[in-house]
Amino acid sequence: MVEKFALEEFLDSARVHDGVFALRPDYRALLVAVDGLEPGPGDDASEALLQQAEAIARQALRERPVDQLPxxxxxxxAYRAFGAKPQRTRNSxxxxxxxxxxxxxxxxxITDLYNAVSVMHQLPVGGEDLSRYCGAPQLIRATGEESFDTTADGVTVTEHPDVGEVVWCDDTGVTCRRWNWRQARRTQLSEETTSALFIMDALDPLTDDQLCAAAEDLTSHLRRLGPDVHTAQRLLQNHPETKSGD
Structure with a gap:
């Protein structure tokens, strides 16, 4: 089990590079590190949460098309700003x-829980196996030389991001391409995941209060996934940041 102080130490080394803030000064990343999870198949609670998320989203889509949700x-x-075409590569x-x-x-x-929170709160949320990280998470503008392990036609392949693309990475390579589009196989959640990193991405008009509410919703549901679950979180932004844990 990863101790709480180790979760906080891991998050302390996380960084959003200046080039990303130059692209979107309003960007915020709320990182939630969790240990003590007991993985398993979907259950009644996760199914109820997914159904609640679907109902909320259907109501929102009655009022405006998906691409006009704020x-x-x-x-x-943001995708257009670094050269991606959002009609082809959609944010998560x-x-x-x-x-x-x-x-x-x-x-x-675990996956069903964070997907439901993402849809209910209308913000991208990524979930990754923390134990598979090599070094701390970094959000950078890619040089194009970084490696990204994925699959194509069922075969494992290594790709490289475009120059200037916004990517999450660690010391080994890219963990998520195009900010929050596609995750690497190496750090993806599995049936054996007991410690995880969740990345919650925010831009205006989503407020800090709304971002923190989404994080509280996420952690409250994660705590039911084992008697020894503990969490730590860190907010990365352009001005003084907030850290907390339990």
């Missing part, structure tokens, strides 16, 4: 919201 529209603008919350009509994916109770 936070999704902001992310589409847009991709999930577009699946609501046919039903959100059911994967496992």
């Amino acid at each position: 936070h999704i529209a902001a992310w589409r603008e 919350v847009e991709a999930l919201t577009r699946r609501v009509e046919g039903g959100l994916p059911r994967v496992n109770r």
